[in-house]
Amino acid sequence: MQGNVISMRLPVGEAFHIRRTRIAKDGSAGKRLCIVTGIHGDEFEGQYIAYALNRRLQEQKEHLHGTVDIYPAVNPLGMESNNRGFPGYDLDMNRSFPGNPEGDLVERAAAALIQDIMGADLCIDLHASNIFIREIPQARLSSNYADSVMEYAKSANVDFIWVSESKTVLEATLVHTLNSLSVPSFAIEMGVGMRITKEYGDRITEGILRIMKKLGMWDGPALELTVPLVSSEHAVYMIHSQSSGIFLPVTENFKELYEGDLVGEIIDPFEGKKKQEIFAPCDGMIFSMREYPVVYEGSLIARILAM
Amino acid sequence: MYKELIFSLDMPYREKMKIYGYRFGYGERAACIVGPTRGNEVQQLYICSQLIRILTALERNGDIHAKKELLVIPSVNHFSANIEKRFWELDNTDINRMFPGDANGETTPRIAAGIFERVKGYQYGIQFASFHTPGAFIPHVRMMKTGRQSESLANLFGLPYVLTRKPDPFDTGTLNYNWQLSGTNAFSVYAGMIEQINETVAMQAVSSVLRFLTRMGILKYNCHSGYISTVIEENALFSIRSDCSGIYRRLKNPGDEVHFGEVLAQVIDPFEGEILSEIISPSDGILFFAHTKSLVKENGVIYQMIRRLHE
Ligand SMILES: [Zn+2]
Numbered sequence: 001m002q003g004n005v006i007s008m009r010l011p012v013g014e015a016f017h018i019r020r021t022r023i024a025k026d027g028s029a030g031k032r033l034c035i036v037t038g039i040h041g042d043e044f045e046g047q048y049i050a051y052a053l054n055r056r057l058q059e060q061k062e063h064l065h066g067t068v069d070i071y072p073a074v075n076p077l078g079m080e081s082n083n084r085g086f087p088g089y090d091l092d093m094n095r096s097f098p099g100n101p102e103g104d105l106v107e108r109a110a111a112a113l114i115q116d117i118m119g120a121d122l123c124i125d126l127h128a129s130n131i132f133i134r135e136i137p138q139a140r141l142s143s144n145y146a147d148s149v150m151e152y153a154k155s156a157n158v159d160f161i162w163v164s165e166s167k168t169v170l171e172a173t174l175v176h177t178l179n180s181l182s183v184p185s186f187a188i189e190m191g192v193g194m195r196i197t198k199e200y201g202d203r204i205t206e207g208i209l210r211i212m213k214k215l216g217m218w219d220g221p222a223l224e225l226t227v228p229l230v231s232s233e234h235a236v237y238m239i240h241s242q243s244s245g246i247f248l249p250v251t252e253n254f255k256e257l258y259e260g261d262l263v264g265e266i267i268d269p270f271e272g273k274k275k276q277e278i279f280a281p282c283d284g285m286i287f288s289m290r291e292y293p294v295v296y297e298g299s300l301i302a303r304i305l306a307m
Numbered sequence: 308m309y310k311e312l313i314f315s316l317d318m319p320y321r322e323k324m325k326i327y328g329y330r331f332g333y334g335e336r337a338a339c340i341v342g343p344t345r346g347n348e349v350q351q352l353y354i355c356s357q358l359i360r361i362l363t364a365l366e367r368n369g370d371i372h373a374k375k376e377l378l379v380i381p382s383v384n385h386f387s388a389n390i391e392k393r394f395w396e397l398d399n400t401d402i403n404r405m406f407p408g409d410a411n412g413e414t415t416p417r418i419a420a421g422i423f424e425r426v427k428g429y430q431y432g433i434q435f436a437s438f439h440t441p442g443a444f445i446p447h448v449r450m451m452k453t454g455r456q457s458e459s460l461a462n463l464f465g466l467p468y469v470l471t472r473k474p475d476p477f478d479t480g481t482l483n484y485n486w487q488l489s490g491t492n493a494f495s496v497y498a499g500m501i502e503q504i505n506e507t508v509a510m511q512a513v514s515s516v517l518r519f520l521t522r523m524g525i526l527k528y529n530c531h532s533g534y535i536s537t538v539i540e541e542n543a544l545f546s547i548r549s550d551c552s553g554i555y556r557r558l559k560n561p562g563d564e565v566h567f568g569e570v571l572a573q574v575i576d577p578f579e580g581e582i583l584s585e586i587i588s589p590s591d592g593i594l595f596f597a598h599t600k601s602l603v604k605e606n607g608v609i610y611q612m613i614r615r616l617h618e
């Protein structure tokens with residue numbers, strides 16, 4: 001069942017909508033799960049998951065108990081115009097929650113989304129990194145609310161659960177806002193901006209079904225594909241570029257990295273020289289890796305979980 | 308005057324980006340002025356360039372206190388200015404959301420850290436900035452309410468208004484906020500538009516800074532003593548919103564006094580040219596902010612008004 005979370009007129013002959021797809025059985029008796037994606041207009045990994053989950057739930061509806069609301073495109077103007085942000089606004093849409101029902105387009109859209117999700121038993125916000133960094137599937141939890149969602153994050157088929165301290169600036173994210181309004185929520189990051197990694201999407205789709213099992217919303221098949229590592233039990237290393245140039249990745253095995261392995265190189269096409277060789281500082285797993293070739297001094301090259 | 312390199316960044320293809328500061332006097336860190344952190348703040352760049360021109364002349368005449376150091380950084384983000392972008396093009400990040408910065412972090416936090424390292428520790432900090440919502444303001448001094456702000460000092464700029472703002476989470480990355488937290492008296496001067504230069508407003512801003520520095524004993528500059536500022540809280544501004552979307556016909560300017568029932572703007576049907584809506588003033592007052600784009604979205608703020616205030 002399709003519905004609009006909000007509709008507003010744009011200046012020239014068009015209306016703006018945030019659309020929601022509801023798949024439900026058992027009326028209002030059961031639990032409700034919300035799957036949100038597309039807050040960042042350059043992230044498309046969630047599109048495949050929204051599709052695959054939607055299809056699976058419709059095909060095997062006999063196993064569903066409760067309501068699943070899917071919001072595939074929270075920032076449709078950005079998604080159709082190659083804009084990470086909301087076109088015409090300086091601020092990241094994921095820094096504008098809880099919004100304002102009396103406010104402008106973005107503020108009202110943010111408020112309407114929160115209003116629509118309120119009362120849900122769990123919300124998962126799917127992100128795809130950006131065009132610069134590739135991420136292996138990982139759940140992102142803020143330490144304040146980690147307890148209430150950890151068991152679900154562990155079932156999501158992610159490789160890694162990153163619990164980080166909450167910063168003031170992140171209080172305006174969807175996930176933080178929902179948690180503060182007593183809707184348990186977490187984010188999943190995977191893949192890279194502007195691309196779809198089907199293997200990741202298939203894993204997370206199974207993961208969402210596993211989570212639904214935990215919630216008592218699903219009694220059909222759901223594959224357990226990973227046992228994630230948790231950041232609090234390991235050190236996280238960040239590697240930043242020490243020079244400006246072009247980054248060339250070398251290592252291909254993200255999951256089995258040994259201290260001293262060559263991760264990548266910064267090269268100079270004018271001089272035909274290597275400017276920097278980047279080696280692994282420890283044994284571990286690469287969970288974030290530079291994708292976009294142009295780097296400046298300071299650009300993030302990789303994040304490594306020490307093991 | 309001494310021109311010093313404050314921060315530089317190697318580029319893969321373009322020339323090394325160099326951020327310069329112009330230092331006047333030497334000794335006690337008295338005042339620091341920082342120009343545009345965004346590439347489209349051309350009015351703010353113009354203001355800083357005029358300040359440096361006048362300060363250089365004042366110094367030649369011996370009108371700047373020799374033992375008080377004054378630093379002006381006229382531009383932080385020429386990388387974006389030269390490609391006609393507001394933010395850092397590669398990742399679209401805003402340097403003025405990255406303070407106090409991270410010397411080992413990504414590019415924009417690294418630039419912010421390089422700047423902040425040099426500009427902290429001054430007694431007074433003045434930033435020429437623009438708001439995240441594009442439009443035009445009455446020239447004013449803006450301060451974050453961190454509990455350390457001083458409205459009475461802001462009054463010494465002699466601009467018509469001083470505005471105080473309760474910080475939102477995203478404000479915590481601005482230079483103004485971090486200056487205040489580190490013990491500097493921080494002020495942001497808002498001067499008209501962004502992308503077009505308005506000479507009158509620019510010179511008003513230049514004078515306000517020179518007036519302030521004169522009153523602080525940092526230099527001697529004879530000018531009109533300005534206004535006794537009206538202090539307002541941002542929350543007290545009344546937002547007037549458009550009730551529909553379309554082509555926007557603005558009928559008033561910031562600073563205009565308007566009356567209850569007066570037509571402030573019209574929204575025109577973008578295909579058929581008819582007037583879709585007239586936006587009526589809800590009360591008497593003075594317009595503090597005006598939306599200046601030619602299109603408007605339903606519920607967008609088109610004016611902010613100081614209600615029941617007369618000129
Ligand atoms: Zn995202």
